[in-house]
Amino acid sequence: MTRSFSNSKLRSAVDIAVRIMAAVVWNMAPFGRRVAVVSWKFCAPYRVDLTVRQKALTNGDSTVKDMNRTVVFKVKGFFPYRRVLLESPGNSLVSMQKKMMSVNSRWRVYRGDSSNSKDLLFSVKKSSPMQFKTELHVFLAANTNEKACDFKIKGSYFARSCTIYFGESKTIIAQMSRQDKVRVTVHPNVDYAFVVALIVIFDEINRE
Structure with missing residues (x-):
């Protein structure tokens, strides 16, 4: 007997399969598997330490450096609520x-300078409208039903940590922590461009 799936059931099955694959890959990250949201090339096999410095009197412009003080990324702010993460040569990686x-x-x-739904990588939102401490939920593009988040950010904006x-x-x-400057520690095999984008959004949401 032949069984047919409706389009909605097929989409649901594909969505579940994608989430299972994502969960397997991300759970294996601490054991040496590279994982990426923005790009594989930003997954280092060692811990990555970065500093973030926001320029004064700008609309969200920031510079991200490694421990050798080499510029890794720049964040360009555009009014009213748009930020672009660029590689040091000026290549747009993601737009927020x-x-x-x-x-x-x-x-x-x-991805890149796009705002087209086909180029959506992920979205971030508060877990609830009213919060005493910040909790953000991150959903990858394939997670369309958003019943469970793919990543979670917990922190305190006043302590500048998350x-x-x-x-x-x-x-x-x-x-992320703040001593004399904002420091970001990214665990091995984790896409640090993705992490920087999350830190930018964490900062923006807490400034609202």
Whole structure:
């Protein structure tokens, strides 16, 4: 007997399969598997330490450097709520755009300079509209039903610190802290361009 699937059931099955594959890959990250959201080339086999310095009197412009003080990324701010992450040569990696009139302060992140839905990489939003401490949920583009987040950010804007977790687990993939400057520690095999984009959005949401 032949069984047929409706389009909605097929999409649901594909969505579940994608999420299972993503979960397997991300859970294996601490054991040497490279994982990426922006690009594989930003997955280092060792811990990556970065500093973020925001320029005064600018609309969100920032510079990201490694421990050798080499510029790794630049963040360009555009009014009203758009940020672009660039490699040091000036190549646009991702564009971050806030969804207007969003109760949960949703930001969408696209590949390059695009704002086309086909280039969507992930989105970030508050876990709830009212918060005493910041908790953000991150959804990859394939996670269309958003029943469970793919990553979670917990932190305190006043302490300028946060921790990024894989999904609902306690597995940490990156952390941000502030001493004399904002420092970001990215765990081995984790896409540090993705992490920097999350830190930018964390900062923007907390400034609202």
